[in-house]
Structure formats: C-alpha cells, structure tokens
Amino acid sequence: MTSEQFQQAAASSAEAISTYYNTIASRPVLPSITPGYLQKLLPTAPPTEGEPWSAIERDIERAIMPGVTHWQHPKFMAFFPAATTYPSMLGELWSAALSAPAFNWICSPVVTELETIVLDWMALMLRLPESFLSRGEGGGVIQLSASDAIATVMIAARERWIRRQLEREGVKGEEEVEDRSCELRGKLVALGSDQSHSSTKKGAIVAGTRFRTIITHHADAYALSGHELRKKIESLKAQGLEPYYLTVTLGTTSTCAVDDLQSIAQVAKDYPDIWIHCDAAYAGNALILPEYQHLSEQLAFVDSFNPNMHKWLRVNFDAALLYVQKRRDLTDTLSITPAYLRNQFTESGLVTDYRDWQIPLGRRFRALKIWFVIRTFGIDGLRAALRHGITLGDQFAGLVRSRSDLFSILTPPAFGLTVFTVNPQKGLRPMLRRGNEVTKEVFEIIDGQKEFFLTSTVVNGVYAIRLVSANPSAEEKYVREVFDILVSTAEDVLRKREAGVHTNGS
Numbered sequence: 001m002t003s004e005q006f007q008q009a010a011a012s013s014a015e016a017i018s019t020y021y022n023t024i025a026s027r028p029v030l031p032s033i034t035p036g037y038l039q040k041l042l043p044t045a046p047p048t049e050g051e052p053w054s055a056i057e058r059d060i061e062r063a064i065m066p067g068v069t070h071w072q073h074p075k076f077m078a079f080f081p082a083a084t085t086y087p088s089m090l091g092e093l094w095s096a097a098l099s100a101p102a103f104n105w106i107c108s109p110v111v112t113e114l115e116t117i118v119l120d121w122m123a124l125m126l127r128l129p130e131s132f133l134s135r136g137e138g139g140g141v142i143q144l145s146a147s148d149a150i151a152t153v154m155i156a157a158r159e160r161w162i163r164r165q166l167e168r169e170g171v172k173g174e175e176e177v178e179d180r181s182c183e184l185r186g187k188l189v190a191l192g193s194d195q196s197h198s199s200t201k202k203g204a205i206v207a208g209t210r211f212r213t214i215i216t217h218h219a220d221a222y223a224l225s226g227h228e229l230r231k232k233i234e235s236l237k238a239q240g241l242e243p244y245y246l247t248v249t250l251g252t253t254s255t256c257a258v259d260d261l262q263s264i265a266q267v268a269k270d271y272p273d274i275w276i277h278c279d280a281a282y283a284g285n286a287l288i289l290p291e292y293q294h295l296s297e298q299l300a301f302v303d304s305f306n307p308n309m310h311k312w313l314r315v316n317f318d319a320a321l322l323y324v325q326k327r328r329d330l331t332d333t334l335s336i337t338p339a340y341l342r343n344q345f346t347e348s349g350l351v352t353d354y355r356d357w358q359i360p361l362g363r364r365f366r367a368l369k370i371w372f373v374i375r376t377f378g379i380d381g382l383r384a385a386l387r388h389g390i391t392l393g394d395q396f397a398g399l400v401r402s403r404s405d406l407f408s409i410l411t412p413p414a415f416g417l418t419v420f421t422v423n424p425q426k427g428l429r430p431m432l433r434r435g436n437e438v439t440k441e442v443f444e445i446i447d448g449q450k451e452f453f454l455t456s457t458v459v460n461g462v463y464a465i466r467l468v469s470a471n472p473s474a475e476e477k478y479v480r481e482v483f484d485i486l487v488s489t490a491e492d493v494l495r496k497r498e499a500g501v502h503t504n505g506s
Helices: 004-024 037-041 053-067 086-097 109-125 148-168 175-184 198-207 226-238 260-271 284-288 290-299 327-335 344-348 367-402 432-449 476-505
Strands: 139-143 188-193 211-213 242-249 275-279 304-306 320-324 407-408 417-422 455-459 462-468
Touching: 004 053, 037 053, 053 211, 086 367, 109 139, 109 304, 109 320, 109 367, 139 148, 139 367, 148 175, 148 188, 148 198, 148 242, 148 275, 148 304, 148 320, 148 327, 188 198, 188 226, 198 211, 198 242, 211 226, 226 260, 242 260, 260 275, 260 290, 284 290, 367 417, 367 462, 367 476, 417 432, 417 476, 432 455, 432 462, 432 476
Parallel strands: 188 211, 188 242, 242 275, 275 304
Antiparallel strands: 139 320, 304 320, 407 417, 417 462, 455 462
16 A cells, blocks of 8 residues: 555545434444344455455445444444544544554653553543652553453452562562462462452453452442451451452442452551452542542542543553552562663663553553543543533433332442432332342343443342443433333333233232
8 A cells, every 4th residue: 555545445444434423323333233244245265366445435334233232323332432532533643653562661762651651641530649650659550451460450459469578578588489479379368359350350360369259238339448448357367377469449340349448448558468459440530520529539548540541531551550659669679670671761760661550561552542531631631521411411410310119220420420220110129139030131131122222230149230321422312212212112011011910810
C-alpha cells in the first residue's frame, strides 16, 4: 500500500467508522450467529496474491459486523461500559504509526515521558494522595487491564514480604536466600472479599500462593469490613499461614459496593507487611467528580490503586492506570537488566524504564490516546460524561422503585449501576428459591430476545439482574424502554406462574 493508497483507504475507513457510529442504534446490539460462523464466510487458506483495500473493506460488513457485540450501542447495558471516542481512535492511529515496543526510555523517549505526565494529570484529577505522584517515591504506569495490574502488584507484594522476612531472619548467601524464599512462599496467602473480582484469585495462581476469601454481609451492602478482615488474618496466622496481600474494592463487579476503607485502614496499621491494593477498575473513575472525592482522601493507606480509563472515561481499551506509593516496591522485584538492555540513560538513574513496572518487556504508546482524550474533553467534559451515566442510573433506579410490587433493589444503586430482583408471585411466601427462579426466567427471556443486552449475577445466593447505561450513546429513552420491557416480561412470567399454581392446586 502506497502513501497515496493509504490516504484513500484511511479516508474511506474514517467515513465508514463515522457512519457506523451515526447509525449504530439501528443495528441489533447482540449478534445472531452460531459458533463457527466465520469459518463458513472466509477461505480455508490465505490469499496467494495481495488484494486491494476495496475488497478487504467490503468484508468488514459482510464477515466482521455479523459477529460484533456493539459495546457502544445505546441498548448495551451489560457488564460495565467499555467506551471509545474519536480522539481515542486517533490516538491509536498515531500509536500504530509511531510503532515502538518502548521497553525503555531510549526506545522512544516521548513514550515514557508522556506517560509519566498524563498519569500525573490523572492522579490530580482523581485527587489521589500526593504520594501517588511521580515527583515523590510513587507514580503511575499504564497496564493492559485491572487483571494485569493485580497480578503485577501481587508478585511485587509476595517478594516484598519475603525480602522483609529474610532481613528480619538475617538470611544471606545466594542459595540460602533462594531456599528460604521457597519455604516462605509456601506459607503465603492472598486475600480478597467474596465480592472481589476473580482476577484476585487468578493473580494468586500466577503468584503461586494460596488464596482465601473474606465474607461480606447484606447488612453492610456487601462491603468488606475491617472486623471481618481482622478475623481472617488472625485465623490464618493461627494456622501458621502468612497473609501478604489484600484486594480492597471501590465498586465491586456485582453491585458496585465500596469496601469500608476507614475500618480496613485501622487493621492495616497492625499488619504493615500486607500489601493492600485498591481495585477501582470502574467506579474509581468517578473520583474525578468532587462529590466522590471524599473517597480519594481514604486511599492514603493503600499501596496501590487501579482505575481503568477504558471503562468510563472515553478512552478505548486498553488503558488501565496503576498507581503505587513506592515505585521501588515494583522495580526491586521486576527489574532485570541484561547487557543488551543497558544504556547510559538507564544507568544514570535519571530516566524511568516502565518495563520494570510490569510483567511484559515491551509496551505500546498508550499515553497518546489518553493525552488526546483529556485535551479534547477537558476535565469538565469528562465529568459531564460520568454524571450523565450516573443520572441515567438514578432514573432507572427510580423506575424500579415505582414498581415495588414487581421488583426489589438488592443493594443501594451506585455509580450508575442498579441491581434488582423480580418479586415472587403474590400468595406465596417470598422464598429465595422461588425469587431466584422468577428473576432468572425474566432475565433469560430478555436475553433471548437480544433487543437489550443486560447481565445477571448471584450475590450471597440471590440471583439478580444488573443494569448500567453509561456508554457515550446512552439515552434516557432507552432506559425507559428497557424498563417497560422488564415490566411486561415480569408481569407475563408471574401471570403464567400464578395460573400454573392454581391449575395444580398448590
């Protein structure tokens, strides 16, 4: 492809993408294909000769679009949003054009320096404690996802705990250190609440340590409490095990619960060797709003903090921000410098090599799209985007409360998310099993219709439906439309079940 052909293809692609977004509401939000559909549409072998862009472009609609779940669709109300915007796309284009693996500063200095700057910008916007800024001992780095961030800090936490213990024991000598380290690893336990994201358990597998959950309670809106944390730590220590890592959550996946950070901070004072990571992948973005920044003030005790801009802040995947209070905790574990990576700038200690802040070696120029988005929207524009999603969530929660005869809200709505159940039919005791059955039936009917995309969850044995409408195309009319469908579906299910009860005489 020549430069001239690229310009033509790029112009055609930009027009097609713009048309896609302008008409996205007319597409079905979910694909209606079966597994293996693409194999039937594409050749069984690659082409021998190159094809013109015009032929390739035609296959986007023919072969690709039928298999797309449209995350930017106004009827996409599942999981959490994974937004993108035009300036973010332009950032990806330039990142691809300037392609560099960027494993150290000298690879392309601007990749590192812009990342440091935009991560500090975001720390200021989120009003994080000053210790998370790069001008001190801490700083931020862009990771692939919250799962990568957790695995990275969990490995660093493991090695930090071991280094401190070896120092306390006075163990020296290469083989002695290795042998004792292996013995100690066998006693280490990573912790998370029963509402923590599955990435914490997966991280413990990657780190080669045990994992234990800590119970939460409905009375606490499923937030982890310091009381339950202390009980678990004491129980594990009594068994000869050593907790070394804890995930606290600001906005759990199932219900957007916020753990009781203040009571957990009190426990943390008694166990300074436990690394505490705050997983705030979705809800942490809301800290750019002044009305949520009281939570920022409670983060001074955590070792690391992670919001994903690609969930809510108009930057496309991947853009997970990982902040640490002490960057040495990462680099002491992850820094390995063979001869071929040595250079005068790294050796001087005057530059940051982000390869020492992550598990992979290479990294993309992800800071560019963040820079483009922040400059395009500004703080006010990003705040407006978040408030729009929160307002839609409040409106939907109000609609659910207006039909308390049909629905019950499981936990207080938060950050635009509402989690609710369908009430069992009248005349029967509201048994958990019957409530779960009817909620699941309503959900599966709507899921099968593929008109709207919602997700379900199970919290402490309760089957519930989750709804969050916060992507850039979200509108109130779609929130009202999905509520009307939920009402009619629930009424129909309950009517049929009640008829079945009367027919059976039970």
